[in-house]
Amino acid sequence: MSQVSNRVFAKSWMIGVYAFLYLPIITLIFFSFNDSRLVTVWSHASLRWYGALVNDSDLISAVLLSLEIAFLSALMSVFFGTFSAFALHRYTRFKGRTLLSSMASTPLVMPDVIVGLSLLLMLVSIQHWLGFPQRGLFTILLGHALLGTAYANVVVTSRLREMDIRLEEAAMDLGCKPFQVFKLVTFPLLIPALVSAFLLTFTLSFDDVVLSSFLSGPGYSTMPMVIFSRARLGLNPTINAVATVTIVVVSAAVIASSLYQSHQERKRKREMALAYSNKNS
Amino acid sequence: MATAPNDEKQSAPKEVLLRVDSLSKIYDGAVKAVDDVSLTVNRGEIFGLLGGSGCGKSTLLRMLAGFETPTKGKIFLEGQDITNLPPHQRPINMMFQSYALFPHLSVWENIAFGLKRDGMPKDEIAERVDKMLSLVQLGKYPKRKPHQLSGGQQQRVALARSLAKRPKLLLLDEPLGALDKKLRETTQLELVNIIEEVGVTCVLVTHDQEEAMTMASRIAVMSEGYFLQVGFPEEVYEIPNSRQVADFIGNVNMFEGVIDEDEPDHVTVNCEDCIQYVGHGISCSPGQLVSVAIRPEKILLSQTKPDDKYNWVEGEIIEIVYFGANSTYHLKLTSGKVIKVQEINTTRELTCWRTWGAKAYAHWNDMAMIVLTQ
Numbered sequence A: 001m002s003q004v005s006n007r008v009f010a011k012s013w014m015i016g017v018y019a020f021l022y023l024p025i026i027t028l029i030f031f032s033f034n035d036s037r038l039v040t041v042w043s044h045a046s047l048r049w050y051g052a053l054v055n056d057s058d059l060i061s062a063v064l065l066s067l068e069i070a071f072l073s074a075l076m077s078v079f080f081g082t083f084s085a086f087a088l089h090r091y092t093r094f095k096g097r098t099l100l101s102s103m104a105s106t107p108l109v110m111p112d113v114i115v116g117l118s119l120l121l122m123l124v125s126i127q128h129w130l131g132f133p134q135r136g137l138f139t140i141l142l143g144h145a146l147l148g149t150a151y152a153n154v155v156v157t158s159r160l161r162e163m164d165i166r167l168e169e170a171a172m173d174l175g176c177k178p179f180q181v182f183k184l185v186t187f188p189l190l191i192p193a194l195v196s197a198f199l200l201t202f203t204l205s206f207d208d209v210v211l212s213s214f215l216s217g218p219g220y221s222t223m224p225m226v227i228f229s230r231a232r233l234g235l236n237p238t239i240n241a242v243a244t245v246t247i248v249v250v251s252a253a254v255i256a257s258s259l260y261q262s263h264q265e266r267k268r269k270r271e272m273a274l275a276y277s278n279k280n281s
Numbered sequence B: 001m002a003t004a005p006n007d008e009k010q011s012a013p014k015e016v017l018l019r020v021d022s023l024s025k026i027y028d029g030a031v032k033a034v035d036d037v038s039l040t041v042n043r044g045e046i047f048g049l050l051g052g053s054g055c056g057k058s059t060l061l062r063m064l065a066g067f068e069t070p071t072k073g074k075i076f077l078e079g080q081d082i083t084n085l086p087p088h089q090r091p092i093n094m095m096f097q098s099y100a101l102f103p104h105l106s107v108w109e110n111i112a113f114g115l116k117r118d119g120m121p122k123d124e125i126a127e128r129v130d131k132m133l134s135l136v137q138l139g140k141y142p143k144r145k146p147h148q149l150s151g152g153q154q155q156r157v158a159l160a161r162s163l164a165k166r167p168k169l170l171l172l173d174e175p176l177g178a179l180d181k182k183l184r185e186t187t188q189l190e191l192v193n194i195i196e197e198v199g200v201t202c203v204l205v206t207h208d209q210e211e212a213m214t215m216a217s218r219i220a221v222m223s224e225g226y227f228l229q230v231g232f233p234e235e236v237y238e239i240p241n242s243r244q245v246a247d248f249i250g251n252v253n254m255f256e257g258v259i260d261e262d263e264p265d266h267v268t269v270n271c272e273d274c275i276q277y278v279g280h281g282i283s284c285s286p287g288q289l290v291s292v293a294i295r296p297e298k299i300l301l302s303q304t305k306p307d308d309k310y311n312w313v314e315g316e317i318i319e320i321v322y323f324g325a326n327s328t329y330h331l332k333l334t335s336g337k338v339i340k341v342q343e344i345n346t347t348r349e350l351t352c353w354r355t356w357g358a359k360a361y362a363h364w365n366d367m368a369m370i371v372l373t374q
């Protein structure tokens, strides 16, 4: 008896959680096909706002800017994060290592507002003294790369930690110079971590509104900034359309990657099964 | 293999391949992992490093491979000082305890890895790798990844990889440590056969004394960073130079006692349980405290009291450990001391006087014991 009621409870709980997560998104997608100018009142289905989106050059250029910043800052984050992870993981015996390694992850816990504000103050004074950098793409990139480096550092460090140092010793033993060890052994084994660090920092940057608001200059608005500022002036159905497009792209990417992974997994299993059947024959 | 070392000594003149001069490694200014070790390894030899956990075996091996820099001392290979050479420039290869096979490369690529670094022509690499694969009987699986192999197969890939470059010296760190007991025994001989076929000189680290005895032609017994004794397996077993070595290699019964008679042709030692008559002279003086060590298999059990003044004890069998081919009897002496006696089970009789609680006499001849002064 209680088992049945348990199951019912678990089921409704689950439905509740998923509804909480996905109802807003579904509503948003639904209303993006609404013809009415009023966001919450349904008139009839149309692609009117998608048409408006195509002609909304502000929004389009904001999306492109966001993508550009996300891509570049993710690249920078992975690059610097990997190096700092290496330094902190491999060179264990220099002074102040503990301090440095905990400092590398403070941006993770520091409120974005504070990081943004302090960066802004610093950039303003540098600009005052040196005349550059102008606030814009470069400064946003800098802020995102800073935050992203901290995240990438964490991801790569955890992978390095579980990697067997003896693999690198074996490579040296077999005649690799230090750089070859990295190229032929360490790097290939790090690739999965680098990919996930890239995706994580890309998403972080694409999503960020706080740092961007502090660090952007005139003419440089990222997509979240535009959405945010328009939403404040009253909801606009074009926003629904751009959000829907984003959702579709993201879901497609997620589904594709999981399909690819399960395909690889199946392939590996098949290979192993084949290998073991050979063994018995 | 550990056969007839004395013959070898006479036939082939020994050529020193590796010489280590008072090598030390001190970690963090305090931990003496390796303490003033000197040794020579001859060409074609399998040199065993034997010792308990944490005694510095791996550290010594890692210094030979070049992964650790010695705090003090020098390493010479073929007379050339290689102490400061980085690992990739040493003609030495190592087989790691956990194998350290590259998980992203196939068996074939793992074995070819070192050859490619040397810039060997492609067709030669292919030829060499195929030869290695057939040497370790893995010709069927060149394309498999390490995770698709059993433990024993991985071990053989690791061996093939470390032999592929034809190193002058092969280092083996607990090569069979990850295998189960049954597999270990067959693999021990297989490994020795392969090594002898290739003719490579080896330094073998192990904490298993049986493994060291069966595989190595000479053994160094290590403790706390230094060598207690270096010698042929039978030397280390039959003529240990200290209590520690006697204790570490095989089983041993120790009797503490005081030297009584000290003659050129014999010595007697007064122990609590008996008087030991040693049939040869040793360098000691009357009144000196010594230990008399006797291996369990050199003691005989009997039901009747031996007709002798020396070298026997009386006790009660309190435990019988049956191994099939032989049995070990634990005999509790009147003093409370327990000794071990090993006898071969020559008959198939199941009923025997050697039962739990039976009274028994243990005796041994006057050449069976080792008198240890340190």
Ligand SMILES: Nc1ncnc2c1ncn2[C@@H]1O[C@H](COP(=O)(O)OP(=O)(O)OP(=O)(O)O)[C@@H](O)[C@H]1O
Pocket (backbone or CB within 6 Å): B027, B028, B031, B032, B033, B051, B052, B053, B054, B055, B056, B057, B058, B059, B060, B207
């Ligand atoms: N990197 C290191 N830093 C500090 N101390 C170390 C380091 N490596 C080893 N030691 C110490 O040196 C001593 C010898 O270690 P080593 O690994 O050589 O022992 P071992 O004989 O190989 O033992 P085992 O049979 O358990 O592998 C140990 O006390 C160990 O704690």
Ligand SMILES: [Mg+2]
Pocket (backbone or CB within 6 Å): B057, B058, B059
């Ligand atoms: Mg070890």
